[in-house]
Amino acid sequence: MSHERGETDRPTAAAESAFTVLSHELRLEILLALWEAPGFSLSFAELRKAVDERDSGRFNYHLGKLQDHFVVATDEGYELQYPGHRVLDAIQSGVFHEETTVEPFGLAADCRACGSGLTFEYGTDCIGRVRCPDCGNRALEWPFDPGGVADRDPEGVVAAFDRRTRLIWSCALDEVCPFCAGRIAREFTGAATEEGTCVGVIEGLDRYEEYFASDHPALVYVDCERCSFYSFLPVGVVLLTRPAVTGRLHRTGVAVRETPLWDLGFVVDADALDVRSTAPFEVAIAVEDGDEPLTAVVEDGLAVSLEAGG
Ligand SMILES: [Zn+2]
Ligand SMILES: [Zn+2]
Structure with missing residues (x-):
């Protein structure tokens, strides 16, 4: 990992003590009871009854530990606050305690390397994988919380996986951490430029080969300056939020919103990319998904311009 954390930007004592506050089961039960209550609010007596705590001193002590940040006292009782909601959201995502899997099943999209049908699967490592069972091509891999798998049929799972991955990628490319x-600091990087050399941060990354798009000649490296999030995104993802491109594709019969990421050639196909320059970076992307091929050029700063023809 290129990301070196100094002592100064590690979580502060305040953040660590916030976690300590949540370390008691009764405190989590209090948050859960408020979450389930109308208006996220209960009186002292209702709340104590909801968590079934007979010892009022003990109940009072633990409620006091949550107060002012996770829970506030109001005229009517106690109300769940935004930080309390976020604690519950993190628990409900299932990443801390659920081990869900989805066995491989076929998708309505073909492998760009060999033409076989792609499959989706989900493992206990919380990664969704769209791959080709015949040639092993990894079309797309990305973390997905167990909450995305629960209460959905297979079609619903892949639709949610596509939507959420898009959202995270777009947010990160806009320099805002989705977590x-x-x-977010972002920069172009590349493994296989015309000169055959590595350019940018990937030179120092020994785990880079594990990344599903490591065969792309250029990628956008995104790295949160605050939390642990960092990744490498296919350059073609930039085009998904450029109306000049999506409008052109729409007119030629490509529904960019309805087509999943793994079925958009300009996003997942390494061969669609041509690195014209690395200093500064200039990457041409052949967009051949519609009836009328076009070339989109992405430059440093992620400015996009269109050229006629593919
Ligand atoms: Zn294949
Ligand atoms: Zn972050």
Whole structure:
């Protein structure tokens, strides 16, 4: 990992004590009871009854530990606050305690390497994988919380996986961390430029080969300056939020919103990319998904321009 954390930007004592506050079962039960209550609010007596705590001193002690940040006292009783909601959201995502899997099943999309049908699967490592069972091509892999798998049929799972992955990628490319809202640093990087050399941060990454798009000649490296999030995104993802491109594709019969990421050639196909320059970076992307091929050029700063023809 290129990301070196100094002592100064590690979580502060305040953040660590916030976790300590949540370390008691009764405190989590209090948050859960408020979450389930109308208006996220209960009186002292209702709340104590909801968590079934007979010892009022003990109940009072633990409620006091949550107060002012996770829970506030109001005229009517106690009300769940935004930080309390976020604690419950993290638990409900299932990443801390659920081990869900989805066995491989066929998708309505073909492998761009060999033409066989792609499959989706989901493992206990919380990664969704769209791959080709015949040639082993990894079309797309990305973390997905167990909450995305629960209460959905297979079609619903892949639709949610596509939507959420898009949202996270777009947010990160816009320099906002999708997990902590912190600042994202982004830059082009490349493994296989015309000169056959590595350019940018990937030179120092020994785990880079594990990344599903490591065969792309250029990628956008995104790195949160605040939390642990960092990744490498296919350059073609930039085009999904450029109306000049999506409008052109719409007119030629490509529904960019309805087509899943793994079925958009300009996003997942390494061969669609041509690195014209690395200093500064200039990447041409052949967009051949519609009837009328076009070339989109992405430059440093992620400015996009269109050229006629593919
Ligand atoms: Zn294949
Ligand atoms: Zn972050």
